[in-house]
Amino acid sequence: MKLRIIAVLLGCIGVMAYSCQSDEKIEYMRYYSAGQELYKTHCQNCHGGDGEGLAALIPPLTDAAYLKEHRSQLACYVKNGLKLPILVNGKAYNGQMPPATLAPVEIAQVLTYVQNSFGNKAGIHNIEQVNAELSKCE
């Protein structure tokens, strides 16, 4: 009986803690989990389940410095593909990435997932940012 009361109390605390999460945090979680599913369908074949890439053919997604430096161009890379040789983790990759058929909000979600997985921690990349960035694609 005593155990049950404790369990119910703990449950209540859990619910309270959850509802105390800030709106931003919930928004981030939504982006992240939707992005995770999109990643599996559109990115994982090439970039791998752990963002490890494939030998010297396909770059990994683990270079936090690269992602930070190119943050404002990432949306365009996903939308239009990427042809230029790029330097990731100090290694050159010369292949090309095909364009992905994703809506802007999906691009925002998958970018949020990638930038907060595989050792990255860059926070949310929301739809407003993505829309602004897409309007400036070269």
Add this chain to the structure above:
Amino acid sequence: MKLFNISILGLLLLAACSNNQSAEKTLPIYGEREPVTKTVNGKTVTDTVYQTIPDFKFVNQYDSEITAKSLDNNIYVADFFFTSCPSICPVMHRNMLNVYQEFKNTPDVKILSHTIDPSHDSVAVLKKYADNLGISGNSWWFLQAPKETTYKLAESYLVTVAEDKNAAGGLVHAGYFILVDKQKRIRGTYDGTKPEDTQKLIADIKTLQAEYKNNKTT
């Protein structure tokens, strides 16, 4: 007491059975087969003739000619891909890399990847692809031949390859890995896009190696 003895005996027998099974585990033989009756020394003998991979001629990433003869006395795994493939090829070769790592120092196990887009995948392109994948030596060959040759050969591996403008990259193909034994018979097919199927392939290659070791006449 007597009952106890019998049950012990039963257990021992069971154990013996399961041991035997694992020691003599063999892989199935796929494809068509037909019985052939011939007369040997006045006696009528019926033999089974299995479907085998027909002779072929390709060029590998080192610009050397590779024929069916180059694979005599080899177990090999075959697949079909193209270097600019945006869909299943990267995941296939991520999985095949595990097979390569496992057997790269085993001289009688080879991997053959046939390009189905020879107009783009020249020998130089294949060499670069192999280099970028980290492949050296002669255990994994990337093979090039005229399109018709490769497509025709794919049929004998029970694999479909075709052009399709609607498919990603303009070509459709099933991502199968096909295991071929030293008699050029198909002994297994695996979904190359699945890591667990690739683990089964590695286990099956070992089973096949054991088969040859235990029974030299097979």
